[in-house]
Amino acid sequence: MTPGSGLQAGLKNRHLSMIAIGGVIGAGLFVGSSSGIATAGPGILLSYALVGTLVVLVMRMLGEMSAANPASGSFSAHADRALGRWAGFSIGWLYWFFWVVVLAVEATAGAKILEGWIPAVPQWGWALIVMLVLTATNLVSVGSYGEFEFWFAGIKVVAIGAFIVVGALAVFGVLPGVDAEKASFGNLTSHGGFLPHGPGAILTGVLLVVFSFMGSEIATLAAGESEDPQRAVTKSTNSIIWRIGVFYLGSILIVVALLPWNDPSIKKDGSYVAALDSLGIAHAGQIMNFIVLTSVLSCLNSGLYTASRMAFSLGERGDAPKAFARVNSRGVPLAAILASVVFGFVAVFFNYLSPDKIFLFLVNSSGAVALFVWLVICFSQLRMRKILQREAPEKLVVKMWLYPYLTWATATLIVGVLVYMLFDTEHDGRETVLLSLMVAAVVLVIAVVKERIRAARPAPAAEAPADKVSVG
Secondary structure, eight states, X not given: OOTTSSXXXXXXXXXXXXXXXXXXXXXXXXXXXXXXXXXHGGGHHHHHHHHHHHHHHHHHHHHHHHHHSOXXXXXXXXXXXXXXXXXXXXXXXXXXXXXXXXXXXXXXXXXXXXHHHOTTSXXXXXXXXXXXXXXXXXXXXXXXXXXXXHHHHHHHHHHHHHHHHHHHHHHTTOOTTXXXXXOOGGGGTTXXXXXXXXXXXXXXXXXXXXXXXXXXXXXXXXXXXXXXXXXXXXXXXXXXXXXXXXIIIIXXXXXXXXXXXXXXXXXXXXXXXXXXXXXXXXXXXXXXXXHHHHHHHHHHHHHHHHHHHHHHXXXXXXXXXXXXXXXXXXXXXXXXXXXXXXXXXXXXXXXXXXXXXXXXXXXXXXXXXXXXXXXXXXXXXXXXXXXXXXXXXXXXXXXXXXXXXXXXXXXXXXXXXXXXXXXXXXXXXHHHHHHHHHHHHHHHHHHHHHHHHHHHSXXXXXXXXXXXXXXX
16 A cells, blocks of 8 residues: 555556556557558558667666555656656656546547447447446446456466467468468568668558557556555566567567568558468457457446546645545545546547547647656656665566666657657647646646745655655
8 A cells, every 4th residue: 555645555466467568558559559460561560669679778767666665646646756746747747647647548449349249329428338337447446347357357367378379370370270371470571571671661560560569568557556566566577578578569469470571461450360261260350349449448447447536646646636645535636537538538429529629639648748757757767766765775576677777768769769759740749748738737746836836835844855855
């Protein structure tokens, strides 16, 4: 349980394990990989490897700080202590904004699939039902969230595992009863080479896949409501390498080995559906729709949990309404959950009312938040390591590799991706960065003004600020 908070340790070890595994498997992997393959060819594997390496390094830094100080606000709470109140406030609210927009995106995606199955219920009706069901789940207890996520993530893991095994057997020509004519590792080089569009396509591929990795940090937020936060953080941090290696690189390798990268079916049907169809598996499209729906529900479930816990942490630190920091008898932050879901409902409404204007603005203005969060984690770790070494070196149970050189290299790479996005007009990269920077600037101005107002007030003599808790 997070020290000093009303949250309860309702998450079991199996919940945390599956949340950590499922956190890196977003719906974006199934839905968005086809455009990446079309853009970079088999070289998309290098794009995934580059972003995967970036995520592993960022998670190592976050693991170092979270293992030393488990907190419901995770990187926002660490930024608060390491960089200042302005940093914790800004990145916390930006992250909250990102996830409530994701709620609307995923609810709409799930509703489209469900409407295809049961057209009697309109798409907006399905979106409403999905949001209400998962809101109710989160309101019951953190244990019910963990249980739902355990099964949602379990289905994703089993599905990708089965896909990799079946696909690998087909590539090696030993899958019984299947004649996969196009399947061969030769597909990696025989259709214009490994990089058919040149090395520059690797970076373009990075822009297309980077956002599908968002969610790997959820385990560090959820760890605050587990029985042994330090152990949970350490375990999830140490296992992220194989998780990304297997689920992302492994499954994408199978896709580009089963089919030539320029096969029209990849763009038309989606990469995983096209791969399954090439093996002659009946109802491949519906099977994949079920898996994507599970991923969407998982993302919705985790998104609502994550947004509400960030709002709770902001409330605890005085950076959001105090009501957000109150919990009911079951340890659930009721106001924080309801505030998050209300904004999500409003965003869903805008998706139907003005999809090409208001909703598109919301999506684009939150699009680069993932990179902002990772950058703040880098700078927080640089500062927090010095504080920990000075005040509580025994808490450094997880350490960033090659500190501080690898931290600086990671930060430089993130800035490089942001700069490259500014020159990307084909995939809306420039618009996404500029709008996200605009929203970040507004939040930052509010943070600075709020900090100056707070500093101008005389502090009570007997009361220490809550955010300046010693790491010791």
